[in-house]
Amino acid sequence: MNKRKLSLVSMLLTTLGILLLISNTNTVKAESINDYIINNKVQPAAIQNREGTFGVWSGYENGVGKPEGVVIHETAMDNTDAETLVASFNNIWKQQSVYVHAFVDDKEIINIHNTDYIVWGAGATANSKFIQVELCRVPSGDYDKFTKSIVNQAYYAASKLLQYNLPDTPGVTVMSHHQTSLKWKQTDHVDPDTYFPTWGYSMDQMNDLISYFYNNLKNTGYAYGTNETGNSNGVDDKAVIKTKNTNGNFAPLVAFNDDGSVTNINNRGLGNDTFWQTDQTRDLNGVTYHRVATNEWVDSQYIVG
Ligand SMILES: [Zn+2]
Numbered sequence: 001m002n003k004r005k006l007s008l009v010s011m012l013l014t015t016l017g018i019l020l021l022i023s024n025t026n027t028v029k030a031e032s033i034n035d036y037i038i039n040n041k042v043q044p045a046a047i048q049n050r051e052g053t054f055g056v057w058s059g060y061e062n063g064v065g066k067p068e069g070v071v072i073h074e075t076a077m078d079n080t081d082a083e084t085l086v087a088s089f090n091n092i093w094k095q096q097s098v099y100v101h102a103f104v105d106d107k108e109i110i111n112i113h114n115t116d117y118i119v120w121g122a123g124a125t126a127n128s129k130f131i132q133v134e135l136c137r138v139p140s141g142d143y144d145k146f147t148k149s150i151v152n153q154a155y156y157a158a159s160k161l162l163q164y165n166l167p168d169t170p171g172v173t174v175m176s177h178h179q180t181s182l183k184w185k186q187t188d189h190v191d192p193d194t195y196f197p198t199w200g201y202s203m204d205q206m207n208d209l210i211s212y213f214y215n216n217l218k219n220t221g222y223a224y225g226t227n228e229t230g231n232s233n234g235v236d237d238k239a240v241i242k243t244k245n246t247n248g249n250f251a252p253l254v255a256f257n258d259d260g261s262v263t264n265i266n267n268r269g270l271g272n273d274t275f276w277q278t279d280q281t282r283d284l285n286g287v288t289y290h291r292v293a294t295n296e297w298v299d300s301q302y303i304v305g
Contacts, residue, residue, distance in 0.1 A: 033201055034209050037147050041224045044155035044213075045109045046277045046292045047102075049250075050268050052112035053090040054099040054119065061128040065116040067164055069173035070157040071126055071180055072206060073100065074135040074192035081105045082136050086112055093120070102156055105136035106148035109156050114271060115163070122177055123186020130175070131160050135192060146199050154206060155223060158213035159240075159275040168214040170207035178203070217275070241278050241290055243270040244304045251302035255295045256282065262289070262297070270298055 036042075060066050075085060082103040089112070093099040100121040102111040113119050121132035135153045138145035157174060160166075166173050175183075178190040196202050216225040221240050243251040250269030254262040262284060270276060270292065278290040282297065289297035 033143075033147060033150075033199070034205055034212070037151055037209065038212065038224070042147050042151045044151050044223055044277060045104075045107060047109045047111055047156060047159065047274065048268070048293060049111045049271055049274065050086070051114065052086065052099075054093055054113045056099075056118070056120075058118050059116075060118055065164070067115060067131045067160075067166075068129040069131070069166060069169075069175065070160050071122055071130045071132045071175050071177055072135070072153065072157065072192060072203070073121060073132060073177045073189075074195045075103075075137060076191060076195070078137050079139055080136060082108050082110050085134065085136060086110050100132040100134050102131075102133045103136060104133060104149060104152035104156055106138050106145040106152070109152045111156075111271075115160060122180045122189070123184050125184040125186060126175070126177075126180040130180075133157060133160075135195075137195065140198065143199070146201075150201070150206065150209065154209040155213050157210045158217055158223075161210075161214055162217055163273055163275060168211050170204075170211070174207060174210055176203045176206075223277075240275050241292075241298070241303045242273065242275055243298060243302050244272045245269075245302050251298050253292070253296045253298055254289065256284075256289075256297065260284065265296060268296075270302070 060068065062068065077085070082105040085103050089099055089103075097120055099113065099119045101113050101115050101119050102109060104110070115131045118127050119132055120127055121134075122130070126132075133153055133156050135149055138149050158168070161168050161173060168174065171179060176192060177187070178193045181187045181189055192206070193203060196206070213223050216223055217240060220226070223240065245251045250271060252269050253265040255265055256262055276292045276298070278292055280291040281300075282289050282291070288300040290300060290303065291297050
């Protein structure tokens with residue numbers, strides 16, 4: 001082997017090495033997203049219940065309050081967040097005959113139609129069976145935002161399965177829109193199976209994450225199986241509460257004013273038997289309030305379990 005051949009070989013080996021390194025990095029990334037989330041206890045957002053404009057109040061095929069599972073969607077719209085899509089869907093559902101139960105992004109989980117009733121997110125059969133949640137896209141390459149957004153989607157799905165006392169069975173009680181298309185052939189959408197791979201992620205990994213939250217919430221009431229947040233100071237212990245108002249459909253919310261008094265929030269409440277993350281409590285006149293959003297608090301008399 002002469003010098004020239006040797007340098008060619010070493011060039012080839014170097015190139016091969018770099019290629020291996022690149023493919024390795026991608027593999028590591030793909031395998032470690034759920035590990036990263038669990039190791040860092042990436043916290044889900046509180047589920048916000050903001051009834052939207054969808055005026056259809058039909059039960060599922062098994063009846064009102066009897067969904068059979070959750071469909072995982074992604075919006076296929078780059079850089080469009082949950083607030084934007086909630087506003088848009090509240091305007092266009094009549095013209096476009098489309099609506100879903102919830103949108104999630106890296107910041108929020110916004111539930112816009114009572115999950116006791118159907119929406120129009122997939123084909124007729126899937127609509128008659130499933131709760132449907134859309135994942136909003138985050139800027140490409142921003143893994144911090146991506147992990148937060150999938151935590152929110154997985155947490156929402158797990159919470160809904162538990163709310164309706166459903167088992168967590170991937171492919172049966174949790175389906176991708178793509179899986180519903182293949183099974184019932186009533187739509188041709190393949191989401192989230194084109195978006196997830198751009199992050200080295202997959203529906204199987206989403207199912208793993210949903211199962212992780214489902215089991216922890218079921219067994220301990222906490223998404224990560226403990227009330228520690230992963231913050232070393234341990235100050236803002238986060239917990240999950242379940243709400244129920246025996247005299248109505250929603251547990252009312254209040255906002256704290258600057259002077260320490262509270263004002264009722266009239267345009268939203270928390271559905272009965274729904275799960276909410278809370279991070280603080282505050283007392284006023286012998287009543288303990290639990291915080292579920294920046295300035296939204298629920299009286300402990302509406303918390304059960
Ligand atoms: Zn879809």
